[in-house]
Amino acid sequence: MHSGQDKFNIFNSLTGIVAGLEGEYTTIDLRNEAIVTGKIESVDGQMNINMEDVTFYDARGIKQSFEKFYVKARTIRHVHIPKNFSPEELFSRQEKKIFKKKEVKGKRTFKEIRAKRNNAETIKEAFKKD
Incomplete structure (x- = not known):
């Protein structure tokens, strides 16, 4: 379960995209030239990642x-x-996962609309093709 601070970090940074990969197999490059490949179990608000079924390759291979x-x-x-x-798909996938119990019926508030628009703009800007 995510704390309030974790939810804030997930939805106001690119951590939400990594959190959207929960349950999927991927590769992570580490700063010490090592590589980790496996299934992402969970991601917290600071982007610490728990993985399972992992293959680790150190800098020497x-x-x-x-x-x-x-x-x-x-x-x-x-x-x-x-x-x-x-x-975009990963971010919305994570958003649905965390807020699945809380379905909003009716109109959304201005604050909710603005936050969703800002998140979409951030994702587009971060992944725009040059």
């Missing part, structure tokens, strides 16, 4: 397998997004 693996946010260089997902 030596391979190790782990059932569970924890990646601290400050060690992450890149998170590879699988080609079959778009950033």
